Amino acid sequence: MLISNVYRPMVFGCQADDRLPEVARRMVEKEVGALAVLDGEKVGGIITERDLVEALAAAADPASQEAAAYTSTQIRTAALHEDSGEVARRMLEAGIRHLPVDDRGRLVGMVSMRDLLALETWAL
Template sequence: MRVEEVFHPGTLTCEASDPLAEVARKMAAEHVGALAVLDNDRIIGIISERDLVRAIAERADPQEQTALSFASRQLETATVSDDTKDAARRMLDAGIRHLPVKQGHMVIGVISMRDLLAVETWL
């Protein structure tokens, strides 16, 4: 199966300068575990629930510290034509649960480990 068959189109984002408190509110409101971090409409990282937990553990001020301060900057991505098993393997190898999905140079959505588990469970 291909990523294009299971990913979530559209990318939920935050700005690099957004305070962590706003990032957490947005994740909660949208019921997602990660947001793409943008700087002038360019994706520069991804911030996840794990990153927010790390911020809390480090006693970061959620009003003062920004998304960029705790975002993962080494960005792994998938393409719409990638095989879902390959995407899952890359996630496992990198220890991550979300991959932005690209078509050409544009990020068009996200695929999560939950999406890939659903594929394996329901097929």
């Protein structure tokens, strides 16, 4: 199945200078495990639940930390026309659970391992 049939066609984000408690609140509010980190209107990276856990473990005062300090900037993406099985393999190999979805250079949503697992489960 194509990623275009699986991904969540919404982009939830935060600003690079948002403090981590605000990032966590936004994840809870939107019921997502990752946010696009925006630098103005440009996507500068992605921050995940794992990044928040790392901040809690590493920072003396995680509440004072900005999202940019824990943002993954090496962004990998999935394209709308890609096969979901291939995208799942890439995510497993890279050890990531969330992947931004790109349509001709424009961020259009996010796909998660949970989305791909649900697809696999429903296909049975």
